[in-house]
Amino acid sequence: MFRYVRTKSERCRCQAINLLHEGKCFFPVIHHAAVDQNKVLGERFTLGVHTHEVYHLNLYTKTAGEFLIDDEFHPAETGSLVIVSPWEKHDFVTRCSSFEYSEITFSFFANDSETLNIPFQELLSLYTGTEIKLKSGRLKLDARQISQFVSILSRIIDFLESKTEIGEFNAYRTLASLIDFIILNVCELDSKQPSNENPANIVKSYIDGHFIENISLRTLAEISYLSEGHIIKLFKKSFKTTPLNYQTNLRIEAAKTLLKCSNLTCSQIAKRIGYDNNHYFHRLFKKNVGITPKQYRNSYVKGQGLKKKKQNI
Incomplete structure (x- = not known):
């Protein structure tokens, strides 16, 4: 607890x-x-x-x-x-x-x-x-x-x-x-959807609400009533990225927020955003951000300290 x-x-x-x-x-x-x-x-x-x-x-x-x-x-x-x-x-x-x-x-x-x-x-x-x-x-x-x-x-x-x-x-x-x-x-809620609603928007909204979960292409195909291949093409055309990359970006942004605004360890943050393997999370974070989670947190803390010094001058 x-x-x-x-x-x-x-x-x-x-x-x-x-x-x-x-x-x-x-x-x-x-x-x-x-x-x-x-x-x-x-x-x-x-x-x-x-x-x-x-x-x-x-x-x-x-x-x-x-x-x-x-x-x-x-x-x-x-x-x-x-x-x-x-x-x-x-x-x-x-x-x-x-x-x-x-x-x-x-x-x-x-x-x-x-x-x-x-x-x-x-x-x-x-x-x-x-x-x-x-x-x-x-x-x-x-x-x-x-x-x-x-x-x-x-x-x-x-x-x-x-x-x-x-x-x-x-x-x-x-x-x-x-x-x-x-x-x-x-x-x-009114379950009626506009007949011309873009299935890619439905998929995007679903990922927004479930990004910490393991989302399969099959699930995305089912909610959009399209084939797995078709939804990837349509999503990429609409948002310039794949559903998987979009989910990964949401997880990385959530990790950055927790690194800045919480006292959680890096391994705890990894689990919070859906990664059980802490080493994989570190590699993925560095690949997307350019630095490790620890370096990102330290750079934020250092930046906040400099900002406070300037305010006190």
Whole structure:
């Protein structure tokens, strides 16, 4: 298990994800985030049914038992996604014989300290500017969606643990990515696509959302309804690169961001972006960037130090 708990009282200064509601601007604050949590941590009142003024996104990854939402019990199964709005009654653990979940807890505050207390579904509509509805019934993620949710949440924690302003900015940008994930995977969306939509755009959007995974040409062919050879040619014509090279570029850019904005080791970063072999990651990074990951991090740190010296002169 690894986790983040907010310890400072001042608000986040970045404006990566603000919401306007009834004439007021609300800013997000992440209170807590955890991956693979298997024991109750926090205040004693959270051991039973309770409410508080926050949003919860809670994904069970290993569990046996039930969870409670607004006086109703539901099976807690692997892949069960629980979304809790402010002041909504909930109990995640007391009726579970065993559990492991990944979660994030956050709020939105205005400058006068007012808290945004609208239902999460309404928050999604506010965020997108259009009416959004969560799918009816229990929300359940498959194995690939579980991996993607946990990966996004892990990046949020990595950025927050860096204790830097740019790290905090990237954390809240990644919170927006998590909300995007919720919209795309557990909301009712109009599935009608324009008849003339370029299949290469569909493939590009898929890679954008799954770049840390091992994506096969067969998968890309299936989602675009084209042959493997045809989609490579069409993608290259549209974006001047192949799907594989595009995915590699996304991974390298993600690695550069983590090298600058987190305290993770190079081997940890390699795993975060989809490479189990650290040596392969080093070779690939040097081939694309011209220097090793360690050299890239050191050059960034040195550049930041020079910038601060100039500001102090």
